Amino acid sequence: MTTQSDDRSPNAPSHASGGRLRATFVGVAAVTCVAIAAGFLAFVSHLPGAETKPDRHADGIVVLTGGSSRVSDAMELLAAGYGKRLLISGVHPTSAAADISRSLQESQALFNCCVDLDHSAVNTRSNAAETRRWVHERGFTSLIVVTSNYHMPRAIVELSHALPDISLIPFAVVGDKWRDEPWWLSGGALRLLLSEYVKYLAAVARVRLAHLGIDLTFDIPEPPASSPSPRRPATAQVN
Structure with a gap:
């Protein structure tokens, strides 16, 4: 008499285990995607729109170049x-003080007496390092930070780490494109915000x-700026 083969083969447990592993992986990936998306929306929602x-004065002002009107707004604060x-x-290393001052004709006297240039910084982290050197040389204890609204969160992270004993007062510059069109309707704005969030x-x-005592020196590369413009000081890297 023939007997029916047993459906429970030795491979059944491994198949079940593989299925559970795939389900776990898919679940973790889904939760991670949701968390990243929620984090991105929270990041964008906290960016100033105006x-x-x-609300108070400071010893010094630092502007991290790379976006339109940052320098002119910083000069107005000064x-x-x-x-x-x-x-x-x-x-930008090729931009001299005279090149920048020509773009700020209405503030040229103020530029000549009260403005310092940093040609060394190539990204936000080195902006923070050079700002720390400048602040300590001047003996300042408070600082107004001027940069674009989308760049401000990262700038504050880097500056707070480099200058834990300095009071930082953010002044976020809001570009015309940000005011004119919702970011979710602009492919360029969305790409910029996603890149900045990462x-x-x-x-x-x-x-x-x-x-925690773990020193990692990695930096996500930031694309080089275009060639210096006669109306706006260029940066070594776009922030």
């Missing part, structure tokens, strides 16, 4: 007495690891 003057001196950090997460991770 420029607001600082002219209004919000700080004693201004550091323009990330000036860089922000990388900066937060590196700084937190540094607090």
Whole structure:
């Protein structure tokens, strides 16, 4: 008499185990995607949509170049007495002081007396390092930080890490494109924000690891700026 083969083969447990593993992987991937998406939306929702003057004055002002109108806004703050001196950090190596001052004709006297240029910084992390050197040389204890609204979170992370004993007052510059069109309707704006969010997460991770004594020196490359414009100081790297 023939017997029916047993459906429970030796491979059945391994198939079941593989199925559970795949389900776990898919579940973890789904949760990770949702967390990243939620984090991105939270990141964007906290970006200022309008420029607001600082609520107090500071010893100095630093502007991290790379976006339109950052330098002119920083000069306006300096002219209004919000700080004693201004550091323009990330000036392109080929841009001289005369090149920049020509683009700021209405503030040329102020530029000549109270503005310092940093040609060394090539990204946000080195902006923070050069700002630390400048602040300590000047003996400042408070600083107004000027940069674009989308770049401000990462700038504050880097500057807070480099200058834990300095009071930082953000002044976020809001570009015309940001005001004119919702970011979710602009492919360019969406790509910029996604890129900045990734860089922000990388900066937060590196700084937190540094607090634990783990020094990671990685930096996500930032694309080089275009050639210097006669109307705007260029940077070595776009922030």
